[in-house]
Amino acid sequence: MSAIYPVAEIRKIEQAALRDLPPYTLMQRAGQAAAQAALRLLPCPPHSAAILVLAGPGNNGGDALEAAAGLAKAGCEVLALLKTPPSQLPPDAAQALARAQRQGVHLMPPEQFADIDSAQWTLVIDGLFGIGLSRPLDGDWRSLVQAVNAMPCPVLALDVPSGLDADTGTVVGGAGGIAVTASNTITFIADKAGLYTGDGPDYAGSVELATLAIADQYLPAPNMWLNHPGLFSDYLRPRKRNSHKGSFGDVAVIGGAAGMAGAPILAARAAARCGAGRVFVGYAENPPAYDQAQPELMCRHAADLDFSSAVLVVGTGMGMANSALALLTRALDALSWLVLDADALNLLARQPQLQVQLAQRQHAVLMTPHPLEAARLLGLSTSEIQADRVTAARRLASRFNAVVVLKGAGSIIARADGAVVVNPTGNPALATAGSGDVLSGICGALLAQGWPQWEAALAAVWLHGRAADQLVAQGIGPIGLTAGELIPEVRLLLNQLVQER
Numbered sequence: 001m002s003a004i005y006p007v008a009e010i011r012k013i014e015q016a017a018l019r020d021l022p023p024y025t026l027m028q029r030a031g032q033a034a035a036q037a038a039l040r041l042l043p044c045p046p047h048s049a050a051i052l053v054l055a056g057p058g059n060n061g062g063d064a065l066e067a068a069a070g071l072a073k074a075g076c077e078v079l080a081l082l083k084t085p086p087s088q089l090p091p092d093a094a095q096a097l098a099r100a101q102r103q104g105v106h107l108m109p110p111e112q113f114a115d116i117d118s119a120q121w122t123l124v125i126d127g128l129f130g131i132g133l134s135r136p137l138d139g140d141w142r143s144l145v146q147a148v149n150a151m152p153c154p155v156l157a158l159d160v161p162s163g164l165d166a167d168t169g170t171v172v173g174g175a176g177g178i179a180v181t182a183s184n185t186i187t188f189i190a191d192k193a194g195l196y197t198g199d200g201p202d203y204a205g206s207v208e209l210a211t212l213a214i215a216d217q218y219l220p221a222p223n224m225w226l227n228h229p230g231l232f233s234d235y236l237r238p239r240k241r242n243s244h245k246g247s248f249g250d251v252a253v254i255g256g257a258a259g260m261a262g263a264p265i266l267a268a269r270a271a272a273r274c275g276a277g278r279v280f281v282g283y284a285e286n287p288p289a290y291d292q293a294q295p296e297l298m299c300r301h302a303a304d305l306d307f308s309s310a311v312l313v314v315g316t317g318m319g320m321a322n323s324a325l326a327l328l329t330r331a332l333d334a335l336s337w338l339v340l341d342a343d344a345l346n347l348l349a350r351q352p353q354l355q356v357q358l359a360q361r362q363h364a365v366l367m368t369p370h371p372l373e374a375a376r377l378l379g380l381s382t383s384e385i386q387a388d389r390v391t392a393a394r395r396l397a398s399r400f401n402a403v404v405v406l407k408g409a410g411s412i413i414a415r416a417d418g419a420v421v422v423n424p425t426g427n428p429a430l431a432t433a434g435s436g437d438v439l440s441g442i443c444g445a446l447l448a449q450g451w452p453q454w455e456a457a458l459a460a461v462w463l464h465g466r467a468a469d470q471l472v473a474q475g476i477g478p479i480g481l482t483a484g485e486l487i488p489e490v491r492l493l494l495n496q497l498v499q500e501r
């Protein structure tokens with residue numbers, strides 16, 4: 001249901017299904033689904049709507065022409081912009097063009113192409129390029145996309161916003177490239193990672209899936225999914241009445257060098273409020289007596305903590321001093337489950353022998369790098385990580401035999417066997433100091449309560465993002481949302497999920 005396939009797999013699924021279906025069937029289904037999605041977006045009755053349909057040279061253009069036919073049939077005034085001579089269209093798209101014209105879709109004369117930005121449209125449909133885009137958009141295509149991006153009306157992209165790489169969520173051509181900025185995308189057959197990660201969400205807008213009724217027999221077993229509570233619901237268990245604080249495990253957050261004492265406090269508060277039985281904060285130096293706002297936390301010198309009896313969340317504000325390195329080494333030696341974040345990752349990047357030790361560890365490890373930390377660990381630049389986030393997360397997971405959460409827009413959760421989940425929740429409010437500390441604390445709390453590391457990572461990332469989405473919907477952010485405000489919202493969501501299950 002939530003499977004994501006790479007473009008190469010979607011091609012194979014499409015080809016296999018097409019062998020068993022009459023020609024033109026899938027395009028008709030795609031076009032009809034797109035027309036229905038377009039009608040739902042109209043702010044007015046169909047007969048008052050003026051719709052501009054941009055049809056490219058391939059089958060994405062065919063989908064657009066098929067949608068145009070459906071919209072004209074529903075009573076909309078539809079104008080199609082088609083640069084390609086009809087004789088050069090692929091057969092299905094040529095059939096869609098003939099049908100569109102029969103339904104009364106007008107074709108825009110080429111001399112008007114340069115002036116489309118002056119017209120008033122209720123909706124634009126982007127059917128220029130889909131998964132067949134093979135190079136950056138240039139020349140007239142680029143001008144056309146610029147004109148569309150300046151239009152105030154909703155833009156519905158078909159399959160993928162033209163110009164976006166559907167696998168990576170990057171604009172084809174990088175900084176010099178261009179892509180359609182859609183308000184909505186209807187994607188066909190299955191979800192694609194690039195719609196949800198990196199720059200993808202900024203271009204795709206709100207994404208809807210039309211499976212085109214492809215039978216299950218054509219779908220290979222996936223190893224990529226879109227995150228949702230169904231992936232971790234087995235562990236959303238109500239608490240037994242006969243429980244005590246020892247039933248829910250201990251978390252010890254290790255970090256907090258001078259000047260960064262707040263970071264482990266945020267992680268620890270998140271751990272406490274997401275259900276860990278007891279939460280310790282182990283400071284690299286100078287522990288505070290206690291946390292005034294959360295006196296339940298036990299603040300100690302890290303040297304005085306028993307590393308073997310708690311889930312260890314290591315690295316938040318830990319610094320890079322030798323004392324921090326000693327704490328990380330101790331944590332890697334301990335027989336505990338680990339969450340490695342922030343400076344634990346930065347220290348690891350500098351210590352090849354610790355990397356080997358980590359990869360050979362028998363006990364669960366969950367790593368939560370942001371792109372710069374991932375870049376340091378892999379010896380790459382941040383832009384190289386962002387150019388293919390799924391691959392970067394997979395490489396880290398397999399190198400360190402860990403569950404890896406690559407943070408950033410559309411966090412990627414990867415497992416050593418190559419399984420990947422792309423997270424659709426969250427928004428720019430999370431780009432704030434301390435937000436990662438809160439995430440690591442949630443991970444620690446779920447591990448302490450007995451969740452396996454994979455499901456703990458999926459749930460923590462989903463809840464963290466969803467909490468930010470709900471707060472923003474209430475007007476608390478994106479500007480000025482502070483990390484600490486996420487914690488009560490995450491707690492609310494977690495309890496709701498358990499109750500709903």
Ligand SMILES: NC(=O)C1=CN([C@@H]2O[C@H](COP(=O)(O)OP(=O)(O)OC[C@H]3O[C@@H](n4cnc5c(N)ncnc54)[C@H](O)[C@@H]3O)[C@@H](O)[C@H]2O)[C@@H](O)CC1
Pocket residue numbers: 014024026027030056057058059060061063090092128129130131132133134135136137138141158159160188
């Ligand atoms: N064949 C079918 O029955 C179906 C097709 N589908 C649609 O078909 C799309 C894929 O169709 P195609 O494989 O034809 O690919 P596209 O329609 O995405 O584009 C391919 C065409 O664009 C040209 N092209 C690529 N990059 C270009 C650039 N930068 N500048 C100018 N021209 C460029 C190629 O030479 C080719 O003519 C999917 O995204 C989906 O929308 C789906 O609806 C499923 C059914």
Ligand SMILES: [K+]
Pocket residue numbers: 060126127128129130157158159160161162
């Ligand atoms: K498109």
